[in-house]
Amino acid sequence: MIDKRVSSLAEAVSGVKDGATVLLAGFGSVGEPVELIEALHDTGVRDLVVVANNAGLGDTGLARLIGSGRVRKIICSFPRTADPHCFDAAYRAGKLELELVPQGTLSERIRAGGAGIAAFYTRVSAGTEVANGKEVRQFAGQPHVLEEAIRGDLALIRAETGDRWGNLTYRLSARNFNPVMAMAADLTVAQVSQFVELGSIDPDHVHTPGIFVDRIVAVPRSHSA
Amino acid sequence: MISLTRRQIAWRAAQDLPDGAYVNLGIGLPTLVSNFVPADREVVFHAENGVLGQGPAPAPGEEDPDLINAGRGFITLVRGGAIVHHNDAFVIIRGGHLDCTLLGAFQVSALGDLANWATDDPTFPPGLGGAMDLAVGAKEVRVLLEHTTKDGRPRLVERCTYPLTAARCVKRIYTNLAVLDVTDGGFMAREMVPGLSREALQAKTGAPIAFAADCGLLKAPALD
Numbered sequence: 001m002i003d004k005r006v007s008s009l010a011e012a013v014s015g016v017k018d019g020a021t022v023l024l025a026g027f028g029s030v031g032e033p034v035e036l037i038e039a040l041h042d043t044g045v046r047d048l049v050v051v052a053n054n055a056g057l058g059d060t061g062l063a064r065l066i067g068s069g070r071v072r073k074i075i076c077s078f079p080r081t082a083d084p085h086c087f088d089a090a091y092r093a094g095k096l097e098l099e100l101v102p103q104g105t106l107s108e109r110i111r112a113g114g115a116g117i118a119a120f121y122t123r124v125s126a127g128t129e130v131a132n133g134k135e136v137r138q139f140a141g142q143p144h145v146l147e148e149a150i151r152g153d154l155a156l157i158r159a160e161t162g163d164r165w166g167n168l169t170y171r172l173s174a175r176n177f178n179p180v181m182a183m184a185a186d187l188t189v190a191q192v193s194q195f196v197e198l199g200s201i202d203p204d205h206v207h208t209p210g211i212f213v214d215r216i217v218a219v220p221r222s223h224s225a
Numbered sequence: 226m227i228s229l230t231r232r233q234i235a236w237r238a239a240q241d242l243p244d245g246a247y248v249n250l251g252i253g254l255p256t257l258v259s260n261f262v263p264a265d266r267e268v269v270f271h272a273e274n275g276v277l278g279q280g281p282a283p284a285p286g287e288e289d290p291d292l293i294n295a296g297r298g299f300i301t302l303v304r305g306g307a308i309v310h311h312n313d314a315f316v317i318i319r320g321g322h323l324d325c326t327l328l329g330a331f332q333v334s335a336l337g338d339l340a341n342w343a344t345d346d347p348t349f350p351p352g353l354g355g356a357m358d359l360a361v362g363a364k365e366v367r368v369l370l371e372h373t374t375k376d377g378r379p380r381l382v383e384r385c386t387y388p389l390t391a392a393r394c395v396k397r398i399y400t401n402l403a404v405l406d407v408t409d410g411g412f413m414a415r416e417m418v419p420g421l422s423r424e425a426l427q428a429k430t431g432a433p434i435a436f437a438a439d440c441g442l443l444k445a446p447a448l449d
Contacts, residue, residue: 027274027311028297030290053311080352082297088350100351103273104315104358111312123361124319128389130357172291172308176274179310207310 004166004216005195009039012189012217016045016154019072023110023152023181024052024062028081031174033158033191034061035219040156046070051110051150053103053177055079055087066090075150077103100130105147107180112149114183114212119148155185159208162192163199166213167206175207182212189214193221226420229401233445234369236261238327238399241367242268246324249273249359252296253329254369261448269303271323273355275314278306295355318355319362326363328356330370330395332385335411335432337395339368340387351388360391372400372429379431381405381412402426404443410435416443 006012013036016022022040026032041064048071055076056063065071067086074096079087090096101109102124112120121144125131135146157178159168168190170178182188190208195218229237235257242248242258244266250256260281262268270279272294279294280301288299309317317323332340339360343351360366370380381398398405403426404416413435417426419442427434 028293030274030293030297078352078354080350084350091350092348100353102353102357103311103355104319104362107311107315122319124357126361127392128357130353170310172289172302173272173274173276173293174291175308175310177311180312 002210003164004210004213005164006215006217009035009191009217009219010042012036012191012215013040013043013156015187016040016043018045019047020045020153021049021051021151023150023155023185024050025155025157025176025178025181027053027173027176029057029061031158031170031176031178032061033156036156036158036189036191036217037061037065041065041068041070047072049073049075051075051106051152053077053106054081055084057081057083059086063087066096069095071096073097073099075099075101075106077101077106102130107177109147109150110177110184111180113151114180117149119146121146150184152181152185153187155181155188157182157188157190159190159192161194161196161201162190162213162216163196163201163210165198166190166210166216167201168192168208168213169201169205170207179208182208187214188212190216191219192216194218226425227418229418229443229445230448232257232448234399234401236445236448237404237443238367238369239263241397242266242325244268247271247322249318249323249326249363250279250295251326251328251356251359252354255327255329256294256296256298258327271314271317272300273314273318273359275309275311276300276302276306277309277317278303280306315355315358318358321362321364323363325365325367326359327367327369328359330368330380331387332380332382333368333370333395333398333407334382334385335407337393337407338385339366339390339395340385341390343388345387356390360394365396366394367397367399368395369399372402379429382431402429402443405434408435413437414440416441418443
């Protein structure tokens with residue numbers, strides 16, 4: 001019998017090692033698995049490489065992880081959010097390495113990691129300082145930049161509903177990076193607003209099938225940011 | 226001389242969007258554009274976080290916490306709207322499926338180079354977002370910006386001094402003073418606000434401006 005459900009956030013994030021590469025889904029705080037990130041923080045794990053679109057806002061979730069000095073490097077597209085004070089402080093103090101990646105390139109690098117593609121060429125960033133040091137090749141008379149895949153040791157994602165096999169659905173723009181990150185890690189952990197019975201999600205409406213998900217924990221929405 | 230407000234710049238850009246267009250709205254000034262599309266046109270607005278069919282801002286108290294745009298403002302979905310995941314949102318962008326993107330900018334050069342992700346201020350953290358993807362992926366790039374910086378320096382320049390988002394990508398520019406095209410010969414003014422002389426517009430611009438033979442008046446209704 002397959003049952004990927006775990007009963008606590010602590011169990012959901014157990015076994016993560018120092019130095020891990022962690023994919024954190026969400027766009028700003030929408031679709032961000034805040035409670036899972038806080039639980040990861042509480043394990044005491046450090047020296048993390050975080051892959052996320054942003055760099056945390058306020059003091060919760062990713063911001064807390066950065067504020068506590070647990071993140072060695074962040075790979076993201078847009079660290080400038082409404083209240084990025086944890087990022088700003090760590091970045092200006094030279095305690096946090098930043099790799100800035102165009103948002104679509106970030107998403108495609110993660111997809112490639114999940115899809116068994118080592119690298120790809122894209123026109124995006126050609127001729128800009130973001131392409132410095134990267135291989136450039138001409139296709140159809142235009143310069144393209146070689147971008148390498150990203151995989152995570154861990155992906156933390158957030159969905160609306162999930163069943164015991166790990167089949168997931170998302171709600172509105174909270175979908176964002178969740179499906180692509182779910183595919184690209186050795187251990188994918190999902191927090192869901194509610195568990196549902198196996199078979200109750202219409203097969204045509206499964207957004208992320210359970211093959212990509214290893215653990216699933218319920219975090220009712222009322223307790224959520 | 227009557228300078229346009231931010232909402233009036235957005236209004237003017239909206240008037241150029243044809244019926245049936247798929248249009249991405251960048252963060253900042255462009256997000257206002259969806260409020261001003263003429264009622265007889267259907268324009269589908271795309272947001273990089275996976276929204277197709279972005280509608281106007283919700284009434285206070287009607288916000289859905291899971292429904293935001295690229296600038297993280299709360300939005301509504303229009304009838305016929307759709308949600309995609311991030312990878313497909315950028316398939317739409319990079320794959321050439323957007324008729325147009327409307328972006329904000331720090332600087333635009335006479336060659337159409339765009340700079341909108343970093344400045345020379347070391348205290349200002351850089352932020353790429355989806356701008357580089359949009360600048361090379363959309364069929365047309367239009368920019369909305371104030372004609373000069375707060376301290377009066379031109380934002381339309383001979384060469385960008387800030388890091389580039391993409392080279393030679395901008396086709397049309399809407400400012401508080403003028404509508405300009407980027408042509409093979411550089412900036413060409415199409416419309417200017419009433420009471421502004423050609424010499425005065427040139428003085429606020431960092432590269433030579435040509436004036437279209439039919440250069441007209443830039444007017445927008447009172448919106449505030």
